[in-house]
Amino acid sequence: MRIKVDFELCESNGLCEAMAPEVFELDDDDFLQLHAEHTTPENEDDVRRAVAACPRAAITLVEGDA
Template sequence: MKIAIDQDRCRGHGFCWTICPEVFDLNDDGYAEVRTEDVPAEFTDAVRSAANSCPERAIEVG
């Protein structure tokens, strides 16, 4: 699974980081960043939950 964050859509709500801090991080401005584009299998469900919880739909899962 690969993921990316659309920085034009992210508004820094931080739900993704709260749900899966192993994969997501917040930069100094409070916007989400991906720690790794290739998600380990054990975090697949958490990443999908984070993507579904993003109010801006800024997380692209593929």
């Protein structure tokens, strides 16, 4: 699945980074960086938790690779 972040909605509060640090990271300026555009079998559960925890619903998962 493709990971999509709406950077206009993102508050950079770091909940996603806490749940899936291999995918999400806040840089030194507190801007969210996405390290992977797609989930893997190893990180899908963590990414789903990050999506559910995002207070602004800025992260979504899109079926397929498109």
